[in-house]
Amino acid sequence: MRNTARWAATLGLTAATVCGPLAHSALAAPETPAASPASLYAPSALVLTMGHGESAASAGAARAVTLSCAPRPSGTHPAPALACAELRAVGGDPDALAGPGDALCTRQYDPVVVTVDGVWQGKRVAFERTFANECVKNAAESSLFTF
Amino acid sequence: MRNTARWAATLGLTAATVCGPLAHSALAAPETPAASPASLYAPSALVLTMGHGESAASAGAARAVTLSCAPRPSGTHPAPALACAELRAVGGDPDALAGPGDALCTRQYDPVVVTVDGVWQGKRVAFERTFANECVKNAAESSLFTF
Numbered sequence: 260m261r262n263t264a265r266w267a268a269t270l271g272l273t274a275a276t277v278c279g280p281l282a283h284s285a286l287a288a289p290e291t292p293a294a295s296p297a298s299l300y301a302p303s304a305l306v307l308t309m310g311h312g313e314s315a316a317s318a319g320a321a322r323a324v325t326l327s328c329a330p331r332p333s334g335t336h337p338a339p340a341l342a343c344a345e346l347r348a349v350g351g352d353p354d355a356l357a358g359p360g361d362a363l364c365t366r367q368y369d370p371v372v373v374t375v376d377g378v379w380q381g382k383r384v385a386f387e388r389t390f391a392n393e394c395v396k397n398a399a400e401s402s403l404f405t406f
Numbered sequence: 407m408r409n410t411a412r413w414a415a416t417l418g419l420t421a422a423t424v425c426g427p428l429a430h431s432a433l434a435a436p437e438t439p440a441a442s443p444a445s446l447y448a449p450s451a452l453v454l455t456m457g458h459g460e461s462a463a464s465a466g467a468a469r470a471v472t473l474s475c476a477p478r479p480s481g482t483h484p485a486p487a488l489a490c491a492e493l494r495a496v497g498g499d500p501d502a503l504a505g506p507g508d509a510l511c512t513r514q515y516d517p518v519v520v521t522v523d524g525v526w527q528g529k530r531v532a533f534e535r536t537f538a539n540e541c542v543k544n545a546a547e548s549s550l551f552t553f
Contacts, residue, residue: 302455302467302468302469302470302471303470304453304454304455304470304471304472304482305453305472306451306452306453306472306523306524306525307451308449308451308524308525308530315530319528319529319530320449320525320528320529320530321449321528322449323449323450323451323524323525324449324451324474325451325452325453325472325473325474325480325481325524326472327471327472327481327482333472333482334472334474334481335451335474335480376453376523376524377453377455377470377472377523378453378455378467378470381466381467381468382466382467383455383462383466383467
């Protein structure tokens with residue numbers, strides 16, 4: 260009888276030792292999904308489009324990507340972290356990032372129109388800019404428009 | 407010597423059997439990054455916002471999420487796969503998904519305004535809808551607006 264009790268105690272202790280950490284991790288709060296803490300910070304979520312033509316109204320969207328900067332950079336934009344950092348540096352104003360860069364482009368007129376819509380830190384963003392050709396767009400000083 | 411040769415052959419065969427599949431998987435083309443094949447299909451990228459007020463122009467955005475449906479459902483929307491499937495079923499028209507659902511809501515007037523902007527299969531989307539209160543918004547027959 261005493262032996263049985265000792266065995267039971269040993270088994271209990273073993274179970275606690277082995278299962279303790281498992282139980283802990285199982286009971287730990289699951290990682291918060293990306294979307295649910297949205298109310299904890301001002302949202303920054305954008306959609307960027309690029310189309311061939313002079314204005315968004317007349318041009319379809321040949322390409323479109325999403326860019327979310329909170330809680331962390333994400334989206335189908337090819338460089339979300341860089342694009343978010345650049346936007347943060349100018350207070351979320353795409354206009355401040357559309358200036359000409361250093362690259363040399365031909366002067367061929369084959370206009371592309373870029374739009375940025377959505378929200379930056381809770382404030383609505385609606386931006387449209389036409390570049391003379393795609394080279395000029397990609398030569399803008401920001402990587403925001405390189406998608 | 408004959409034994410050594412047999413051993414070598416066996417070892418070689420074993421190596422080929424064990425390592426063959428590994429080499430194959432290592433040499434297989436890496437998974438295409440989400441952004442680069444954008445030109446292979448019509449893009450579907452949206453940003454959804456929700457604000458307290460009667461119109462998007464007057465209401466800030468309390469919440470905003472991104473939703474991309476190509477090449478695969480993604481974004482900060484809490485249920486991208488479901489939202490994309492619902493949009494696909496109605497040809498990307500958010501209006502068709504904003505109808506009232508079954509849930510019972512109070513008739514309290516505390517308007518919330520929802521916007522959907524971006525691109526659905528290359529076509530631009532600009533949608534705005536005001537619901538009488540947040541319960542009515544969440545009761546819409548689609549999960550698109552539940553974020």
